[in-house]
Structure formats: structure tokens, C-alpha cells
Amino acid sequence: xxxxxxxxAILGGGPCGLYAxxxxxRAGLSVTLLDKGTRxxxxxxxxxxAGNWYDMGCHMLHEFDQEIYEDIMGLMGAxxxxxxxxxxxxxxxxxxxxxxxxxxxxxxxxxxxLAFYTMGLFYAQIRQYLVPWTPVNAEEALIQLYGSPLYEFxxxxxxxxxxxxxxxxxxxTFITTKMPRLSAVDVLKKALGKFGIKDKSVRAVDSAxxxxxxxxxxxxxxxxxxxISGAITQAGGSxxxxxxxxxxxxxxxxxxxxxxxxxxxxxxLECDECISTIPIPWLASRTEPPPPLSVQEAAGSLRFKxxxxxxxxxxxxxxxxxxxxxxxxxxxxxxxxxxxxxxxxEPADHTVLIVExxxxxxxxxxxxxxxxxxxxxxDLEQENICRREDIxxxxxxxxxxxxxxFALGFEPHLKALQxxxxxxxxxxxxxxxxxxxxxxxxxxxxMGATAAQRILKRxxxxx
Numbered sequence: 169x170x171x172x173x174x175x176x177a178i179l180g181g182g183p184c185g186l187y188a189x190x191x192x193x194r195a196g197l198s199v200t201l202l203d204k205g206t207r208x209x210x211x212x213x214x215x216x217x218a219g220n221w222y223d224m225g226c227h228m229l230h231e232f233d234q235e236i237y238e239d240i241m242g243l244m245g246a247x248x249x250x251x252x253x254x255x256x257x258x259x260x261x262x263x264x265x266x267x268x269x270x271x272x273x274x275x276x277x278x279x280x281x282l283a284f285y286t287m288g289l290f291y292a293q294i295r296q297y298l299v300p301w302t303p304v305n306a307e308e309a310l311i312q313l314y315g316s317p318l319y320e321f322x323x324x325x326x327x328x329x330x331x332x333x334x335x336x337x338x339x340x341t342f343i344t345t346k347m348p349r350l351s352a353v354d355v356l357k358k359a360l361g362k363f364g365i366k367d368k369s370v371r372a373v374d375s376a377x378x379x380x381x382x383x384x385x386x387x388x389x390x391x392x393x394x395x396i397s398g399a400i401t402q403a404g405g406s407x408x409x410x411x412x413x414x415x416x417x418x419x420x421x422x423x424x425x426x427x428x429x430x431x432x433x434x435x436x437l438e439c440d441e442c443i444s445t446i447p448i449p450w451l452a453s454r455t456e457p458p459p460p461l462s463v464q465e466a467a468g469s470l471r472f473k474x475x476x477x478x479x480x481x482x483x484x485x486x487x488x489x490x491x492x493x494x495x496x497x498x499x500x501x502x503x504x505x506x507x508x509x510x511x512x513x514e515p516a517d518h519t520v521l522i523v524e525x526x527x528x529x530x531x532x533x534x535x536x537x538x539x540x541x542x543x544x545x546x547d548l549e550q551e552n553i554c555r556r557e558d559i560x561x562x563x564x565x566x567x568x569x570x571x572x573x574f575a576l577g578f579e580p581h582l583k584a585l586q587x588x589x590x591x592x593x594x595x596x597x598x599x600x601x602x603x604x605x606x607x608x609x610x611x612x613x614x615m616g617a618t619a620a621q622r623i624l625k626r627x628x629x630x631x
Contacts, residue, residue, distance in 0.1 A: 182210025
């Protein structure tokens, strides 16, 4: 007589949690996904406002993970729109392709200035070759990668403004997991390598390809998580929206139930396995009995950077000549125009802008005050994106835990939490918030698939 299928509770309905539920439900397990949002997708979705869709940032699917890509394309069908990557960065008074290219730097920077930056980079590489050193914070890591002149010109103020933290107060780990690597740097390093000067510095993140096909839809980022959610329910799983996890109950060292609040009523979900993608500090603070004091203190030491997304309906056919553009010295750090990727906008002679900002909970950007909007509108005008009289509607979308903050010394706190999770045999914490990482869309889904496969393997079930 075969044993009953394990009951799996999945906490959080972003790409990671959704895909874990997709894998498990497809294998026939009893799966219930709890998500506090009104729509599946977490931060990687979009929301309907007055007849138009507004994304929570720029979220499109890459083709890098072929297995996941083919699965998602099968689920989305004709809803998927292929679109070529067209990203730019506003820098040194002009627009450049993003990631920044060596030839663009040569063309856009005065020769004397370029020579100064290049010598700084050359010196940084020679220094690292002759006297290898390990950076202790993000400032030192950036200097090691790019040299002091380029760090001071390009990275220092932008990083400080974006995170609200000076680079010397951020961990060097931040650079190896979040900061894209300038291809200009790679060109110089290859040239130095021909002379026997090998690169021994920290590694930044490999940049996205210049020519790459992404996938989107006419209703924005919401189509993909909606398709995955539909596949879960069709396979017999359950996806419960507007369900906030309030307690994770353990007994004999294992998770046995999850409590959640929906429509003002507390519900209890019994489970044999639990995959959590909610912020890992929340997981610790909501587990009962509570974890050791040292784990609770570690949870209190990890922080996230909130985000405020201003979705604008603009009375223009088109505002920017790209899918999205990065800005270094504005009230926003990125502006996207999803109509350029195929988003349907009404009226047809209007467009939608996704204006992304970092903030703190309760500040003016978070609250969407008149002063915050006025600064954004002024900056949009100064960048010749649109005039404030062109802006017909403004919709504010917010994310309390937008980005993990890799503050100096965060690593032992994260390890303490991960070690605590590892001691609970039927609990996994993964994904962007649950793993305190920076995965892109397909990488987050792969993390969910990996968590699901661990459960299948543990119970001897074939995927």
C-alpha cells in the first residue's frame, strides 16, 4: 500500500514560489500556495489601474534556462511576445547601450578624461597583480575593479544615492552578486593579460548580452505568473491570494502547520513539507516556538530596501527610445516604457511609463506626496521624456522588501538564519527574499524547481 502524497505548503507567490508549486503539482503532490498579494507574481507582476496595466518594475523572461523557457512558453502560448533587448544608460551627457561598451566610453568621454580613468583602472590591475589584497567593503571592491577615478566619478555617489548607504558601509559581496561588470573593463583586462598581468580582483556579475530575446505580453508582466498559477490549479494544486502568513508552527523540530489571515479570518493549513519564499527574517519572527535568541537577533540585523514605482499614463505615442533607461542623478534610477515591448495601452495614442525609485517606508517617495511627484515630473521634463501636462494619471505601487541590503557584516547574520532553517528537515527558505539573493526571473524559478525536486527526491517521487 503506497504512502499518501506529502502535503506541501508554499509561502509566497513570486516566480520562485510559483514555479516550485508548478513542479510539485505537476508531479501529483498536494500543494497549497499562500500569497499576500492580490495577484500572483509578487514583485514580478503588474496591476490593473483604470483599464491599463502597470508593472512592478521591468520584468521580462530570458531564454537562458532552456527547460524553464520552453515550459513557460507552453503555458503562455500566444500571450508571449518576443522582444529584443534594448536597454540604455544615461551617462556623461549622452545615452549609451547598457551594459556600457568600451567603444561607447571612447566616443563619449573627452580623451584626457578617458586617459585618466584608464590609467586609474590600469593602476588598480597592476596593484592587484603585484600586491593581491582582499577588499573589506563595497568601496574597496569597486576601486579594485575599476580604479579610484572611475569609482569616484561613476559609482560612489550613485551607489550612495540608490541605497542610502555609502559604499564603504556595504559588503564587498554586494559587488560580486549585484553590480554588473562593465565590458570596457573586460577589454582592458584582456589586453593586460597578454602581458602576463592576470586579473586577480573580485568578480562582478556577468552583464546581460547586448543582443538578447526577452519575452513579455500585451498585459505586461502579470501574464506569466497568471499562466503558472492557472497551471497549478489545473493540476490540482491551490493558490490562495490575499493570504498573509502569520505563524509557522513547528512540533518535534518540524513544520506541521501554517496559519494565515484571509478576509479577516485566521486559517490553519497542515503540511508535511514547507517551502518559504517570504523574507527570511519574517520566517524567523513568525515561527513558533521561536528560534534561539541569536537567530532572532540575526533576523533583526538583515534589512531590505523598499521601492516605490510610479506608473504614469502619458498623453504621448512614445516617450523613450528603448525598453528602459538607467539614470544616475535623478529622483528615479530607471524608467521603462512597456508599450515599446508590446503592452496594450488605452487610449491608443497614450503610453505608460514605469518610473522606479528606491525609498524608505514612510518617506515622501513611499507616500507619493505632491513634493515627491513634483520632483519626478521635473526630472522627467529635464530629461525630455514628457512634460508634466502630458501626465494624465499617476498610480503608486510599492514593495516593502524590494532589494536585500548587503550591509557590511551581513554575512554571519544570514548564515545564522540559514543554519537554523537547515536544522528543520522539512523547511526550505529560498528565492529572492527567502534566500536573500538577487536572482533574475529564470534563476528564481530554477531555485523554486530545485527546492521542489528536493522534496520529490526525499519522498521517492519521480518528477
